[in-house]
Amino acid sequence: MNELKKSKEGSENSSEAPAPxxxxxxxxxxMLSNVITVFSSLGILIAIIGVTLAYREQKSNEDFRELKETLELISQWEEQEVSLQFEALTQLISEKLTPAIQARPRISEESFDFAVxxxxxxxxxxxxxxxxLRQINRFFNRLGLCVAASVCDADFAINHFRSEIETWQILYSATENTTNYSFGTGVPYLFSLIEP
Structure with missing residues (x-):
């Protein structure tokens, strides 16, 4: 009977709430554990939002910096009269090309290209x-290096200077073997961006 009493007392003790x-x-x-879990989840969510916003802010700042650098080069194109040098050179050469252009229907494409x-x-x-040529090349080399290094906005620069770059590509290919100076690595990089 004592054993039955002891087992009954043991079962009563186990149903009692644990000591605080x-x-x-x-x-x-x-409840405290649930509150801590909620605050931990909120902290993680806030950290994710903060990182996302910081990334977007940094990307926005980079885009602004690239656009600013590109606009500075466009300003130099005008202020340092590179555009005038470019126009004068293309005008000089186009005047000399007129006879070849007029003769084009009578000669083969290879002969025309060679004459040009x-x-x-x-x-x-x-x-x-x-x-x-040197002044213009310096500008296009700088523009190409700026774009290649992601310091300038490539799309904006290419869209703004597309026709000039295409014209420069013709002049460049005709003169690269006849001059005694290097054209730099930025110029060929620009050409690679405008090719289809």
Missing amino acids: VLGLSAAQWT MQIISQHASTPDAEIK
């Missing part, structure tokens, strides 16, 4: 034209 820890009952600990390249290289090697 730090003055909190099990229900209070459960000869005229361009002949007139681009004059001292005045060579000075213009």
Whole structure:
């Protein structure tokens, strides 16, 4: 009977609530655990939102910086009279090309291309034209390096200077083997961006 009494007392003790820890009952600990979980989840959510906003802000700042650099180069194109040098050089060469253009229907495409390249290289090697070539090339090389390094906005730069770059590509290909200076790596990079 004593054993039955002891087992009955043991089962009564096990159904009793555990003793409070730090003055909190099990229900209070459960509620505290849930509150901590909610705050932890909110903290993670806030951190994710913060990182996303910081990334977008940084990307926006980079885009602004690229656009600013591109606009500065456009300003230099005008202020340093590179555009005038470019127009003068293309005008000089186009005047010399008129006879070849007029003869085009009577000659093969290869002969026409050869004649054009000869005229361009002949007139681009004059001292005045060579000075213009160097100044223009410096500008396009700088623009190409700026775009290649992602310092300038590539789309904006290419859209703004597309016709000039296409014209420069013709002049460049005709003169690259007739001059004694390097055209740089930025110019070919620009050409690669406008090719289909």
